[in-house]
Amino acid sequence: MAELGKVSMEKIVSLSQRRGFIFPSSEIYGGLQSCWDYGPLGVELKRNVKDAWWRSVVQERDDIAGLDASILMHPQTWAASGHLEGFADPLVECKNCHLRWRSDDLKDENCPECGGELTEPRLFNLMFKTFMGPLEEEANVVYLRPETAQGIFVNFQNVLNTTRKRLPFGIAQIGKAFRNEITTGNFIFRSREFEQMEIEYFVKPGTDEKWFNYWLEERRKWYLNLGIKKENIRLREHGQEELAHYARVCYDIDYQFPMGWAELEGIANRGDFDLVQHTKYSGKSLEYFDEETKEHFLPYIIEPSAGVDRSVLAFLCDAYDEDIAEGELRVVLRLHPDLAPVKAAVLPLSRREKLAELARQIYADLRQCWTVQYDDAQSIGRRYRRQDEIGTPFGITVDFQSLEDRQVTIRERDSLDQIRVPISELKATLAAKLSGESLFALPPGGSIWKQGENS
Ligand code: ATP
Numbered sequence: 001m002a003e004l005g006k007v008s009m010e011k012i013v014s015l016s017q018r019r020g021f022i023f024p025s026s027e028i029y030g031g032l033q034s035c036w037d038y039g040p041l042g043v044e045l046k047r048n049v050k051d052a053w054w055r056s057v058v059q060e061r062d063d064i065a066g067l068d069a070s071i072l073m074h075p076q077t078w079a080a081s082g083h084l085e086g087f088a089d090p091l092v093e094c095k096n097c098h099l100r101w102r103s104d105d106l107k108d109e110n111c112p113e114c115g116g117e118l119t120e121p122r123l124f125n126l127m128f129k130t131f132m133g134p135l136e137e138e139a140n141v142v143y144l145r146p147e148t149a150q151g152i153f154v155n156f157q158n159v160l161n162t163t164r165k166r167l168p169f170g171i172a173q174i175g176k177a178f179r180n181e182i183t184t185g186n187f188i189f190r191s192r193e194f195e196q197m198e199i200e201y202f203v204k205p206g207t208d209e210k211w212f213n214y215w216l217e218e219r220r221k222w223y224l225n226l227g228i229k230k231e232n233i234r235l236r237e238h239g240q241e242e243l244a245h246y247a248r249v250c251y252d253i254d255y256q257f258p259m260g261w262a263e264l265e266g267i268a269n270r271g272d273f274d275l276v277q278h279t280k281y282s283g284k285s286l287e288y289f290d291e292e293t294k295e296h297f298l299p300y301i302i303e304p305s306a307g308v309d310r311s312v313l314a315f316l317c318d319a320y321d322e323d324i325a326e327g328e329l330r331v332v333l334r335l336h337p338d339l340a341p342v343k344a345a346v347l348p349l350s351r352r353e354k355l356a357e358l359a360r361q362i363y364a365d366l367r368q369c370w371t372v373q374y375d376d377a378q379s380i381g382r383r384y385r386r387q388d389e390i391g392t393p394f395g396i397t398v399d400f401q402s403l404e405d406r407q408v409t410i411r412e413r414d415s416l417d418q419i420r421v422p423i424s425e426l427k428a429t430l431a432a433k434l435s436g437e438s439l440f441a442l443p444p445g446g447s448i449w450k451q452g453e454n455s
Contacts, residue, residue, distance in 0.1 A: 004329075007320040009258045012313070013187055015331065019390050021045065021316070021341075022188060034184035034191045041390055042312070044341030044371055046195075049311050050174050052338050053197045056222055057172050064170040064199065065163050069151025071176060072132070072142050077150050080281035081274070082245055083127055083143075090121040093182040098190070099242075100124075100182070119182055126179045128192075144178035149303065151175075152200040153274045156286055167288060167299055168211060170201035174308065186259055188309040195308035202288070202299035205272070208248075211302045212269045216251055219265060219304045223253070223311075227336035228318050232256040233264075246273040253306075255314040264314055265306035272298040315339055319391060325416055326381060333391030334414055337434045342392045343370040344430060347383050349399040351376050359398040362408065362423060366396075369427065370434075388413055394433060396426070409449050412439045418449035 016022040021042035025035035038046050058066045078084045093100045096116025103121035111118055128144040131137075145151065152171045159171050174197045184190045203211045216235065223233055238250040250268040254261045275286045275298045287296045319333040337343065344366060348359035356376065366372045373392070375383045380397065387395055395411040402408050408426060410433070411418045417439050421429050425443035433439060440448060 005322045007258055007317050009187060012258070012316050012320060015320070015333075015389065016042065016187075016316070034181070035193055036188050036191060036309075041341040045315070045335075045339060046308060046312050048339045048341070049315065050195075050197065050308060052226060053222070053306070053311075054172070054174065057170075057199055063165065063168065064172050064201075065159055065165065067152060067155055067159065067171050067173045068175065069148070069155060069173060071145050071178075073145060073150060073154070075142060076281050077154060077278075078127065078143055080277040081150050081153075082277070083146060084125070091124040091182075092118040092121045094118055095183055098181075098183060124182065126181070128178045128180055145176075146179045147177050147305070148173045148175045148196045148198045149200060149274075149305065152198065153278055153301075154282075156200075156202070156275065156278075157284070160288070167290070168201060168203040168207065170199050172197075172199045174198075186257070186262075188313050189257065189259075189262065191309065194310075197306045197308055197311075199304045200274075201302040201304070203302060204290070205297065205300045208269050208271070208300040208302060212249060212267070215302050215304045216253075216267050219267060219306070220253060223255075223264070223314070226315065226339060227334070228255070228314060232314075232318060234261065236261075244268070246270050255310075255317075257314065257317060264310050265304060267302070267304045270301040270303055272300055274301060275299065325388070326384070328381070328385070330385050330388050332388040332413065335391035335393075337393045337436070340391045340393050341371065342373050342387070342390060343434055344394040344396055345373045345375055345383070345387045345392050346396050346398065347380060348376050349380060349397060354403055355398060355400065358402060362396065362398060362426065366427065366430065369431070384411065394430060396430075407445070410439070415439065419446055420449045421446040 019041060020039035023037045023039055024031035025037050026032050058064050090103045091100045092103045094111035094114060094116040097111060097114045099111065099113050109118065110116065127146050129141055130144065131140045132142045133140050152173055175195065176193060177196050178193050181190055181192055184192060201211060201215060220233060220235065224230060232255055234254045236252045236254050243250055247268040248271050250266060252263040253265040255264040279286045286298065288299050289296050315335065319335040321332050321334055323330060323332065346359050346363040346366065348355045363372060363374045375386065384395055393413050397409045397411065406423050407420050408423055409418045409420045419439055419442060421443050422445040425445060429443045
């Protein structure tokens, strides 16, 4: 058996399929390469990741506004952004580090970066092409966006005019992006359809370095606050040769995945590249007027660009653990409560009618606030195991004594400690514990319960 508690991609893929986090797309037809479907638990986890991001960058701030732009955009967008240019270039891609090279620039047969094997050269554009309207002709070509960022740039003036925000301010967006990647793999790490969470933060030129550093730290903290272990996160600066055409400086926030360190999020100082380009191609002025200094100028842009699916994968890998609990091997996802797909499970000790009735009432009540599961199948130990494996932070056990004293026990996933609380205090107690309060901070009438007392 593999080392106890050590995460591997096989274990994550197996857990994901076994418990309904992530399935291969169109699996009954043999799957569609590099596309994935989020199952009942995966969709909750993914939504929680997106909600946590939105809360931290939009809801809790007054300098960032949200946006949801369409996936199909005017084709000129991609001329302006530089995405169309690659069309005429024969490219090869390194099968190891995924850097792409123009084959005519290469001196030898291997990747100049890492020496890895290269794919055959082909005319390549990353963008998926489709047609708008009934005629499949060149004039009607549109593209599925390869990044959400451009939807933000083209709406810069709209948001500025309607929100009357002053610099520095940002626009945030979560949405699907599509890239016809040459090589895919590592489960949901690199796929052809994925979701991004992007902020474009507009600043006065000259203050860009300060804001770049600010966002680097802010975004790093976001992962740590949601439980990612410090030793699994690093910042990596792009070398000059690696910098994208639009970027002045770029750092990756890398995560130590089971296959090695890889990019989770990119943070770039894009300067005024995007607004210059869109001004040029649209003929519309995208300048900002500074009321104080009476100057007109194009803001610089700091871009923290994160992948939803890569974050989900990182949170799953980081939370994965195995230990011996209550005398048995258990798989446990130590997910942050904000991310856990199910916040609590209501577990009646028996299926007897009286007990089930009370447990059902509690279940109905808690569901008003959270995603909660009801499980009365098999032994209580088995049911705890099932919940541990999907990362449910709290188990609520309803036993025969509950009928007498109107109390239930709360079991904590990570410590296995238990407390007993009045049913009337359950909702408030659970709310406090889910927000990080210590289990042993007891509500009125609550008590510490000895481990295993009702199992
Ligand atoms: P990579 O070098 O890994 O291909 P990138 O540098 O091209 O990534 P960006 O263009 O900076 O990626 O996109 C921002 C974020 O979007 C990435 O940090 C990543 O989280 C996510 N992302 C990009 N491409 C994919 C993909 N094919 N599958 C899943 N997520 C992706």
